[in-house]
Amino acid sequence: MAEAPVEYIARITRQYAKLGYKPYGWVYNTDASPWQPVRKPLAQSRVALIASGGIYRQGQIAFHSKDDTSFRLIPTDVHTEELRTAHFAYDQTDARKDPNVVFPIDTLRGLVQEGFIGGLTQHAFTFMGGIYSSRRVREELAPAITGRLAAERADLALLVPV
Amino acid sequence: MSSALDITRAVNPPRAVFTDFPLGHTAGKAFDRPLQRQIMIETLSAFETMEKPGSIRILPFEWDADHSWKHAGAGEGDNRQERTEEPQYQSEEDKAAAQEGRLAEECIVCSDWSAGTVERGSAD
Numbered sequence: 001m002a003e004a005p006v007e008y009i010a011r012i013t014r015q016y017a018k019l020g021y022k023p024y025g026w027v028y029n030t031d032a033s034p035w036q037p038v039r040k041p042l043a044q045s046r047v048a049l050i051a052s053g054g055i056y057r058q059g060q061i062a063f064h065s066k067d068d069t070s071f072r073l074i075p076t077d078v079h080t081e082e083l084r085t086a087h088f089a090y091d092q093t094d095a096r097k098d099p100n101v102v103f104p105i106d107t108l109r110g111l112v113q114e115g116f117i118g119g120l121t122q123h124a125f126t127f128m129g130g131i132y133s134s135r136r137v138r139e140e141l142a143p144a145i146t147g148r149l150a151a152e153r154a155d156l157a158l159l160v161p162v
Numbered sequence: 163m164s165s166a167l168d169i170t171r172a173v174n175p176p177r178a179v180f181t182d183f184p185l186g187h188t189a190g191k192a193f194d195r196p197l198q199r200q201i202m203i204e205t206l207s208a209f210e211t212m213e214k215p216g217s218i219r220i221l222p223f224e225w226d227a228d229h230s231w232k233h234a235g236a237g238e239g240d241n242r243q244e245r246t247e248e249p250q251y252q253s254e255e256d257k258a259a260a261q262e263g264r265l266a267e268e269c270i271v272c273s274d275w276s277a278g279t280v281e282r283g284s285a286d
Binding site for chain 2: 003005006007008009010026027028029030031032033034035036038041042045047053054056058059060061062063064065066067068084085086087088090091092093094095096097098100101102103104106107108110111116117156158159160161162
């Protein structure tokens with residue numbers, strides 16, 4: 001039998017109250033969602049993978065846990081075994097065994113091979129989503145990534161949170 | 163992609179697909195390549211077939227039959243750790259590799275956008 005999805009906002013709100021923390025300021029975007037029509041068929045589209053699971057490549061500096069708004073460029077031809085994770089807010093056990101669960105790079109490369117999508121941008125973009133300040137995400141991280149998406153001529157942006 | 167339906171509703175992105183899996187598995191189960199591929203095909207297809215801004219498509223995948231994962235570790239106790247600006251390396255080996263600057267020729271920390279440059283080093 002199907003069971004309703006977990007209500008994370010309610011769960012975390014209860015947990016914070018019980019522990020005596022200040023309530024978290026969840027983002028509620030009530031304006032109409034921004035919309036861009038898709039202009040090309042998938043088979044001709046260049047896809048950009050953007051993932052918030054704290055993925056870095058061995059040799060890069062790992063993410064830290066204090067409002068880290070930096071991001072990493074991961075070449076999309078990276079060897080999967082060079083990928084690592086650094087994140088404090090989810091169980092990384094499976095992601096560290098198979099990064100594809102939060103960073104579906106092999107999955108996407110397979111679909112390029114099949115001709116299902118046209119290709120990938122030169123890099124994927126990764127950050128550590130446990131950032132308390134939504135203002136800093138909006139004002140710092142998001143514009144920086146958007147700039148790279150334009151520079152790498154992405155047709156579609158695929159966001160993979162954890 | 164999302165595995166937190168209520169949070170995604172609140173954020174209100176243009177197009178979203180929801181898979182009812184435990185957090186940390188947005189794109190599938192570890193090493194289950196057919197499932198990962200099927201989730202991604204459904205996800206990418208949504209770009210072409212979703213037409214209503216702000217809607218969320220529920221994908222038909224189930225983690226397991228009894229949904230017991232939804233009740234495990236439901237936020238009991240205080241498991242938060244002190245926030246620090248120390249990089250949280252997966253291993254000491256990674257820390258050493260970063261300190262050697264093995265990827266110095268590539269973007270290491272992309273945070274210097276205030277001056278108009280997006281990253282340190284040359285990524286392209």
